[in-house]
Amino acid sequence: MISVEEARARILADLRPASIETVALAAAWNRVLAAPVTARLTQPPADVSAMDGYALRAADGAMQATLEVIGAAPAGHPFAGRVGPGQAVRLFTGSVIPAGADGIVIQEDVTRDGDLITIREAVTAGRHIRRAGQDFAAGEVVIAAGRRLTARDVGLAAAANHPWLTVHRRPRVAILATGDEIAMPGEPIPAGGIVSSNSHALAALVRAGGGEPVVLPVAADTIEAISAVADQLAGIDMLVTTGGASVGDHDLVISALQARGLAVDFWKIAMRPGKPLIFGRLGDVPVLGLPGNPVSALVCAILFLLPALGRLSGLPGDPPPTLLARLGAAVPANDGRADFLRATLRRLPDGALVATPFVRQDSSMLRLMAASQALILRAPRAEALPEGADAVIIPLDSLGI
């Protein structure tokens, strides 16, 4: 058995980012940038006003001084002339500071009478002026490659004058459920059979991780049916299998795919739920074989498939984000396998999070897994912890998983 961390490291070491494409700025949100965004202009392009008011020579801006308003410079309509002694130009937030002016009096600090303003608050040179390039200068890298683009990044790329961005393709992940007992929702269910849930949950998780799922038809428990998947992998960045449990977890999936050239990397991970795991390669395509139990499949997907999706998308492939929370119930000492306890979260009035594990942790109970708001991480051989102790958790709902 190997540890969760070693398994994740081995998987990530074997993955390469998906190739790149150019997409419209409007389609770039949540994609991973493959080439840095370099500012194509300087922002602000010139010294501009940070307030609504009047531009003047700061030397003219003494208390009670009166100046003549010789024009206006709305944003986008710079004043063409020059501000001379005793003169002022009306301007607004974002207006270019006219030539000759080095001070701003804000509109609340003047009284205006026709074309004359009287200063009611002494002016300081440079105050309320945003200097050219204060935000960024042409040629500067404003967004580094390898970042998943937020809404703010999209705005920044726009401000830097980029209508197109170069990003990694969304990784295309094929999902194969196997088992004679499996029916698709709404289709006839065989005697003793169940409805497929893993492939749909995993497809949604692939979307949550920024990938494109490709759900393959359910394969019967035969070497022929399973091995036929090897002919469906053109253009696929990763194959994820679940189940094959009807003749011992994964044995049939492994034999069938080995016959088509699967090189298997490892088998068992020191974790609960989800001990059995395949990782290998079928030709060029990495293969991740998840357990068939729905809870085990989902926990393994969170721990291994999400980081793999990150790596395939062009990110480093960090583990799922964790937080500290207080335990809402005592937890016993752990054995040699890492434990991922399904738990609810609540927030105390002081803002602290409390994570309370469900009493039942059976790996077939999908309903409890769906109701969980977090996984509590228990390291191998972790000591018992009392209620109220700090524990590391993976919050689930915020990731859409």
Add this chain to the structure above:
Amino acid sequence: MISVEEARARILADLRPASIETVALAAAWNRVLAAPVTARLTQPPADVSAMDGYALRAADGAMQATLEVIGAAPAGHPFAGRVGPGQAVRLFTGSVIPAGADGIVIQEDVTRDGDLITIREAVTAGRHIRRAGQDFAAGEVVIAAGRRLTARDVGLAAAANHPWLTVHRRPRVAILATGDEIAMPGEPIPAGGIVSSNSHALAALVRAGGGEPVVLPVAADTIEAISAVADQLAGIDMLVTTGGASVGDHDLVISALQARGLAVDFWKIAMRPGKPLIFGRLGDVPVLGLPGNPVSALVCAILFLLPALGRLSGLPGDPPPTLLARLGAAVPANDGRADFLRATLRRLPDGALVATPFVRQDSSMLRLMAASQALILRAPRAEALPEGADAVIIPLDSLGI
């Protein structure tokens, strides 16, 4: 001036969820459920094995007892006969327990010789058996309406045999940037002009919040250009405007839309950045008018537009999620306006988060806003806090905003 909380409450009180539609299960991830999901079957459908092993009469399962294996029941292929005294049936995880059997011996605890097995660990009745309905029973509500569907929920809906789900439409949000100085990325920039960033950042934020953005052409600073937007609102669930700052924040937008029937609800909010805000209604369409400064627009969008998107999507419209973090630098006492400080986050070895505000908090600096990982919340008239004190933050990157 009104508080952030009052403004948000007023906005939410005026919004109704978007109408409903039926979507394929595969398209339901991240949508908000509009009708409860009721289990159409019982899961597991019968008593099933939790392990690979043999079914037998528990009374026969004493240490060293030898039993005859009379058949096998792979998952999906229930054993048709009955287990009698001295008999056993091979089964696997998920296999239906055959009639007559009330115990399981796991495969590691037997030795097998041809059709005979010898028990190496005494069997307890009911152990390793998952009872019919342990996960859920037909007719039970397994997912309540009003929930944003996670990957786990999609799996649960599949397991409950639902190929289709009833969800709220994604709210369609029209975005209007105004200003003579504004150019779209890649298009000619007027003298003293800048490239539009707000509408692109907001469109991405609408996507992050589960909506569909509709970016309207930039409107020039004229009553005619702005008021023409009123003719483009068929099928739109909300109109968001930004800017109009060239003749005083929003004045032109308000006058232009008032001429078309805009009823304005309020104007100024006790917050920084982002004091000026419009909320009102143009016919049936709610209108949210954001400030023109990119940072102010984004902070207001996080505080008001994201909850509004939640409400329009069918959720309650909770404020953006917050966490506790330690301050990486002292912060001064606050005045009468709530402050939302742009900050970086780092994690200490003990798992605690540290939020450090940027020294510069100018509301025109989009690059710093994009580099921020959190907003530090400072209530009106909050006292000064030293480095290391606890503060409430809104983490940004995890929301895709």
